[in-house]
Amino acid sequence: METLFGIAVDGVAYGMILFIISVGLSVTLGLMRVVNLAHGAFAMVGGYVASYAAQSFGLPYAGALVVAVLLTVLATLPLESLLYRRIYGHANELSQVLLTIGLTFVIVASVNYLFGPSLKRIPLPELLQGTVALGPKSIPTHRAFVIVAGAVTLLGLWWLLERTDFGIRLRAAVDDPAMAAALGIRTERLYMATFALGTGLAALGGVLGAELLPLEPYYAIRYIVLFLAVVAVGGAGSVFGSAAAALALGITDTAGKYLIPNFGEFFFYAALILILFRWPQGFFKGKTA
Amino acid sequence: MTDAPPTAPTATDPSAPRLASPRRDLSWTAAPLVGLLGLAGFWVFPDDLGLMTRIAAAALYVLSLDLVLGYCGIATLGQAAMFGTGAYAAGIAAVHLVNDPLILLAIGGVAGGAIALATGALILHARGLTLLMLTIAVTQIVQEVANKARDWTGGSDGLSGIDPAPVFGLFRFDMVGRTSYLFALAVLVVGMLVARRIVRSPFGLACRGVKEDPVRVAALGGSPRAYLVTMYAVAGMFAGVAGALTAVSSGIVGLDSVSFSWSAEALVMLVLGGTGRLYGAVIGTVAFMAAHHILAATDPFHWMAFIGLFLMGVVLFLPGGIAAGLERLRDRLTGTRNGSAPGGRA
Amino acid sequence: MRIDQTGTRQHGTEPGLLEVSDLRAGYGATLILEGVSFTVPPRGRLALLGRNGVGKTTTLATLVGQTTRHGGSVRVDGVELGSLSSSARAAAGLGYVPQTRDVFKSLTVEENLITGLKGRPRGALEEAYSLFPRLGERRRNGGGELSGGEQQMLSVARALLGQPTVLLLDEPLEGLAPVICDQLMDALSKLEMTVILVEQQIDRALAFADRVVFLDRGRVAHAGPADGAAADSALLERHLGVSLAA
Amino acid sequence: MTMLLEVQGLSKNFGGLQVSSDITMSLKAGDRCALIGPNGAGKTTFVNLVTGALAPTAGVIRLDGRDVTRLSAADRVRRGLIRSFQVARLFASMTVREHMELAILQRDRRTFRLFASVGRARGLAAEVAEGLALMGLEAVAETTVGSLAYGQQRLLEIALALVMRPKVLILDEPAAGVPHSESQRILDAIDRLPKDLAVLMIEHDMDLVARFASTIVVLAQGKLLCSGTTREVLADPRVREVYLGSRAHAH
C-alpha cells in the first residue's frame, strides 16, 4: 500500500516534469507537424539563459524564468523565418529531421564553446527549497511547484487551442495550407506565432526541469527520445494527451524502478511498446486539447 | 546492359510532363561505379583504409535503411537493432564457433533478418511518429539485452577477441586494412546489386505502392502489412550483414552498434544523400562520414558546429539530398526537363 | 468595400469587376495556360467550359494564387492581384471552391465553416446551415467523416460565408444529388456577386451563366453569350465533344 | 442464376449515428445496377461495408455463395470483389504505367517475386497497353499521377478496377469530374466487360444511370427506400421527392 502510494506520488511528480518539458514539442510536432528535433536545444538555451541571468546578473528565479522564455523566443524567431519556414508541410518530414539535427549540432557546439562542458545550475529561491509532506511521503517543494505550473500550462493551452479562433485557424493551416490561404488565413503569421509558442514552452520546460535534467551542452540531444516518447504516447497535437502520456510514462518508469530496478530501462520500453500497441495513435487521437 | 523495362513506343503528348525516359536511366551504373571509385580510393588513399572500410560497411547499413524508408515509407530510428544484432551474432559466432568471414556475414544476415521479422511483425501496424517511437523502443530493448547479457556480449566493455580467418582461406586481415577494405567494398557492391534487383522487382513496385497509400494497395488485393514486414526483414538482413562486416573488420563489437544514435546517424546519412534511389544512401554515407572525419580531424573540439551547418546547408540548398542535386545538375547538363521523382526508380 | 490601400476604384461603381488578360501559368516550369484573357463585369456570371485537362482548374487556381505565374495580369476592380499571396487575394474578395473540395479533414464541420467567416460573427454560420440543413445535422462531425456530397456542400458553404466579391466555383455540383443541385443552383442564382463557374453539367451551367468561355489546351477557344451557346449544338460538339441531350 | 453478391441485414453505426440499417439486396451475374440516393444516404458506407473497408455492426455478406463478412478487404479483392473510389485514390508519385503494372501483378499474385524484373514480366507490357487504350490513357502512360488532371485520374481509377478482372465491380461515382465526352468511354468499357459479372454503380448523373442501369436500388437515410427496374424506380414519387427533384422530368 505504501509502495503504491509512493509510486503514485513520485510517478506523478516525475510525470509532470516530463509534461512540462515535452509539451512544447507537442505543439510544434503535433500541431505544426514539424519534427522539431531542436526542441531539446531550445529548452537548453532557455535553461542557460536563466542560469546566466541568475548567476551573473543576480536575477531572482521568477525574473530569470521570464527573461529566459522571452529571450529564447526572440532568439529563435529568426530561425523560423530563415529555416523552418522552408520546410513546413508533411512532404518535408525528412528534411525537417535533417535540418533540426543540424541546428541542434550547431547549438550544442556553440554552447560547449561558450560555456564549456561542465554542468550549469539555476539557483532555487528559498521558497522552492526543502520538501512538502504528502501523508507518509514527501516531495521536493520544487516539484510541487512544477506540478502546479504544469496544470496551469495545460489549462492555458487548452483554452488557446480549443476556445479561440487562433486554434481553429492554426489547425486548418496545418491540415491544408493552400486551402487555408485561399480562405484568407495568413498562414505565415500563424506559423510564426505557434513556433514562438513552442519555443517559449521549450524554454519554460528547460528552466523548470533543470533540477532533474541538468544543463550541459549535450542536454539538447540527450533527452530527445524522452520528449518524443511523451508526444507519441499522448497523440501528436493533443495537449491533454501529452499530459496523460507524461503521467503514464512517469508512473510506469517509477514503478519499474521501485519494483524491478535492475531491469528498469527494459521495463520502461516494454511498457512503451505495449501502450503504443494498444493505442497506436496515442491516447487522444485527433483531439487537439 | 540495362534492365530497364522495355517500354512500348507510345505517341506522347510533348507538353505532358514526363519522367526521364528509361533510356536515360543510368542508375544501373551506380554499383559498378562505386566499385571502381572504391578501387581508385584504395590506391589514392592507402593510409585511410580503416576509415574507408568503416564507410563501406556503414554504406551497406544505410542502404538497408533506404530499403525500408525510401521504398516502403517506414520512418525508423531502429535500424541499429538489426545492425547490432548482426554484429553481435557474428561476433559471438566468431568467438565460440567459426571464423570464416563469409559464414560470419551469413550469420549476421540471418540474425538481422530474424530480429527484423520478429519485431517488424509486432510493430509495423503503426505509422508515423508512433512507429518511430516503437522502433526506438525496440532498439533500446535490444541494447538493454546486450548490456545485460555480459557473459555473451561483454556488456559495456565490448565483445572483443573476434579473429576472423583469411578470406577464402587466402587473404589475411592485416593491420593496414587492405583485406578488410577490399572485402567490405566487395560486399557493398554485391549488396547494391541485390538491393537494386529487389526494388525493381514486382515486390519493389508493390512496396512503393504501400509507401504511398496502403489502403489503395489493399483495394488492389494486396496485404500492405505483408509487404512491409517482408521488406523490413529483407532490410534487416542487409543491416545484419553490415553489422557482421563491421564486427569482422574491426574485431570488436560495442553497445554503440545497437544505439539510438547509430540509428539516427543512419537516417541523417540517408536523408543527406537522398532517399529512394539506393545510390543516395552510398553518397550520403560517404559525404557524412568523410565530412565528419575531415572536420573532426581539423577541429576535434568544434566539428559538430560545422557538420551541423553542413547538414542545414544541404537541406536549404540541395532539397531532396545530394543525389537529387546531382540529378538536377545532370538534367540541366543534358537538357532533360524533369528528373525522376524521389522515391522513383532506382 | 474591402480594397483600399491601392484602391483605384471609383465611388459609385459596383464591386466585382474581374479582368484577366494574357494569363500564362502552370506548375513549376511546366506551362499549362498559354495566354488566357476574359473579363467578367460586376455581378457577371461566366461559365468556363472545356474538355478534360484543358486547364479550367488551372485557371481558377491561378486566380487564387496557387500556381506558378509566368505572365499576364489579373485585376479585381482595377487592382492587380498578380503578385499577391493567396491570403491577400482572399482578403481582396476572392472566394474559391476547389474541385477536390479541400475540406479540412481534422476540423469539425463547424470549425471548417468558421475558417470561412473572414471575421464575421459566428452567428453567420446559420446562413450555411439553412442553405444546407444536412451540415447543421453534422456540425460536430469531423470534416473527414463526411460523405462526398456533404463535403461538397461544406466547401461551397465555407466559401459563401466569406461573402466574396468574386466567387470561383470548380465543379460544385459534382457528387450532389439532383435535388441538392437544384437547390444549390437556385441559391447561386440569387447571389449578388461575380461568379465563375466550371461545371460538367453543361445545361445547368449555361442556364446559370450569362457568358461562356471555352478553353482548349490552355487557350480561350471561344467566348460568347451563354444562351447562344446553349442553342448551338455544333459549337458544343466542337469544344466539348457532346451536345445537350434533347 | 447464381447470386454473385448477397447482402443481408447489413447495418452500421458510427457512435450513435445509424448510417446503414438493415440493408438486404443481391446482385446476380449480368446485373447492371445503379445505387442512388441523397447525399449522406449511406451509399459509400455501403460500399465500404461490402468491400471490407469497414466492419459492419450486423449483417452478412456473401460473395459467390461464400460468407465473406469476416474477410479482409484484400481477401475480398482476391475473390473478385473490386471497387473504385469516389475521390480518386492513387499513388501520387507513381506513373500511370506503374499503376497498371502493379494492379496486374497483384491480381496474378506475382508481387512476392523479390528478384524478378517488372520490365521482363511475361505478358505484362501488352496487357498494360491494352488497359490504357481502353480508357484513352496511352498518352500519359509515363506521367506521374500527381500531375494528371483530375478527370484523367478518374479514368485511371476505372482502368485499374477493370484490369483486376472483377466478378463484382463496384464503381463509386465513376464519372464524377469526368466530362460527358469521356464518360461515354467508361460506359463503353463497362459494356465490353464479360456478361457474367455484376456491376454496381453509384452515380448522381441521371443520364448516365439511365444509359447504364437495368435495375436501380435507392438508399435514403441508411435504409433501402425502394428497388426495381430503372423505369419503375425513376417513376416512383418517393424517389422524385427525396432525390430527383426537377430532374425527374428530364426523362
Next chain:
Amino acid sequence: ATIKVGVIAPFSGPFAMFGQTFKEGIAVYQAVHGKTVGADTVEFVFKDLDQANPAQSKALAQELIVKEKVSFLAGFAFTPDAMAVAPLIDEANIPAVIFNAATSAITEKSPRFVRSSFTLWQNTVPLANHVAKLGVKKAITAVSDYGPGIDGEAAFKATFEKAGGAVVDTIRMPLKSTDFAPFMQRIKDSGAEAVYAFLPAGPTTLAFAKAFADNGLKEKGIQFFGPGDITQEPDLPALGDAVLGMTTSFHYSQAHESAANKSFLAKYKELFGSSDNATFTSVGAYDGVHLIYTMLAKTGGKSDGLKAVEAVKGLSWESPRGPVTIDPDSRHIRQTIYLRTVERVNGKLQNTEKDAFPAQPDFGYKLGK
C-alpha cells in the same frame, strides 16, 4: 625528430569533459616540462571519439599508426575503446597509455598498455574496509548498470562481506536514469545503514545527489559512500549543497595539500584562467604524459613498444595526487586513495581529504569476471 602521440578521446558530445580535461592536463605538463625530450619534439595529435565506439576507436588508431606514424597512443575514456586497440598496438609494437578507462581487465589484453588513472576496485576496496570499520553492518549498493558500476558493486560486496558486513541489496540503475526518487525510496526501505553508490561523472550525478538530499535519507541516518566520480570538481558548483558532507574515496582532489599539486594548479590557472576544472582526468593525462616522456627519455625514442613499457615498470614519482608507482605486473598505477568529504571552504565547495590509504594496487587485476 618529432615524436607523435595520438590521443583518442571524446572532445565533443556528451563526454566532452574528458577530452577537454585530457587536453588541459597535457598542456600543463608540456608547459612545465617543455615540449622536447632530448632531441625529440613531442607532438600530440587529437582524434575525437565522441562516445564509446570500439570500431571507430580502432579505425582512428589505425589511422594514427599508419598515416600519422605516431609512436604512442594515449587517451581512452572508455574501456571498450581501449580494448579495441589491443591487437593493433601489439602488431605495431607501440605503447598505449590509458588516461582514464577504468576496467581492470584492460591491461591484461596487451603487454603494451600502461595506465595512469585508477580502477573501481582500487578506489572501492579501501572504502569498503573503511565503512566496515565504522561499524556499519548492513549496506546497500546502487551503481550505474554498466562495466565500471558492476566492477564497483563487485569490489564493494566482496570486501565488505569479507570484513563482516552484509550487503542487503544491490541496485543497478539504468545509465540513462534521470529520476532517482524511486531508488532512494528503495534504499530507504532496505534497512541498510549505508549506501555505496557509483555513477559516472556527469549530468546524472546532479539528479542523484538532489534525490539523495530531498528524499530524507540523511534524516533517516543512512550514510553515503562512493568513489569520487560523483563529486568531481567541475561539477561541484552545480551540485551545490546537495553533496555537502558526502564522503567519497578517490585518488585525486583539487584540495590535496602538496607542493606538486599547488604548482600543478598554479600552472593550470596560468594557462586557462582558472583551475576550477582541474580534476582526476586532468591528472590522469598529466601523469600519462609523464610516462610517455619517461619512456622516450629512457629508450631514446627508438620505437620498440615493449622496451618502452619495460622502462617505466616500477617507476615512482610524485604526482599532483601524491606519490605513485607503476606496478610492474599490472602496469597499472599504484597510488594513495584518499577519503574525502565535501566541504565549503571560503565559499567554494571542495573535496577535503580526511584520511589516506597509501600505495593501493589494482585489486581487480587478474581477478577475472
